[in-house]
Amino acid sequence: MSVKYHNVVPWGRSFKEYVDMFSLTDEDLNRSILGCSDGPASFNYEMNRKGKSVVSVDPIYEMDKETIRKRIGETYLEVLEQTKANKEKFIWKNISSVEELGKIRMSSMNLFLDDLEEGKKHGRYVAGFLPELPFSDNSFDLVLVSHFLFLYSEQLSFDFHVQAINELLRVAGEVRIFPVVDLNSRKSIHLDEIIGLLVSQEHVVSEEKVEYEFQKGGNTMLKVIRE
Template sequence: MLVTSRSYAEYEAMFDLTQLPESVLDCCAGGSSFTAEATDRGVDAVAVDPAYELATPELVDTVRRSLPAGSGIVDAHQGSFVWHWYGTPERRDEMRIESADRFLQDIMTAPERYVAGGLPELPFDDRRFELVLCSHLLFTWADTFDRAWHLAGLRELVRVSSSEVRVFPLVQQGAGDPVPFLPEILDDLDGITWEIRKVPYEFQAGADEMLVISRT
């Protein structure tokens, strides 16, 4: 299990966030510090991830072991990544370590903000959150999860949102291949409008767009 620790700054760039609404869900959040830092800004922020079922010592160990594992994926596909946002690999590693520390501190002091669960069935009421964020799960793992799973996952994200869903990135992990069934899935979603929007973040080469879904 890879439990990635992304920072609040990465979320701001990946999702082109300028001002957060009153309530936000991060799905599936992994070891991100976003929920902790959003809460510090007065937001009702909740994180959901299957990894939160782990006992505390196992979760700590998994988060720590995931730090070098994530860098290993980048090393295996060096030609598919660019560094202009992070600046250097060392800065990226520093951000991930800082985020992991902040996450682990917060989940131990405020465990109610971290809910065990995952797509395509989330343990939340309809329209619970104004904004729902999903990074590096949908579409990233399109070589593992099929079209039907993705459609069910998107419908679930829409169900728990009262306003908007944002998904990043729109390419597959590793080499950044396109997702062949993305247009078909969007055609199958009812009661929504959507757009594909450029964001001020790029790490995988060409992965600089997010999907924005709005309820109608």
């Protein structure tokens, strides 16, 4: 059986997971960060609690808290069922079971939901979507994209990836994307060509091993520093 979602699902990870997925150092955490496609992750809430600067951008922020809660409720069981049916594609070490996964994700998403209205007032959650973001050039030092680009390689075309990454490099000098495997833990079909293109544009590109690995083989991020 393979993992297949018709839409990009709202699913949220924690600050600790972001640190591990993107190898974030204390110095990185003090940079001005854009979390693109942060959805219902608690990264923004937890960063704000630590006095750090992060803006999250995602199409779901157009909706209010109760509508997002309902959407999470609608997809929650589907995600857990698909994960259960594909259990062998994941590493059950830090998270030991599908039930624990559900609890951990819900606890991050509830932190996000409780923070959403306050965060919107302060401009921490901005509605917008790739490939065109509502920010001027160089608004941020670093953009993080977790579980959107490359993961949904079947649903999102090569051209979309190229436009999206160029847009991210317009708003920040450095872009990190995790993971670079698709929903079935296979290397993204777009990855090699995208790396070749970015290198030909003279950006500094590296695929770097990180501490985080939940999808088997999903333990590298793509780092791009604008030329």
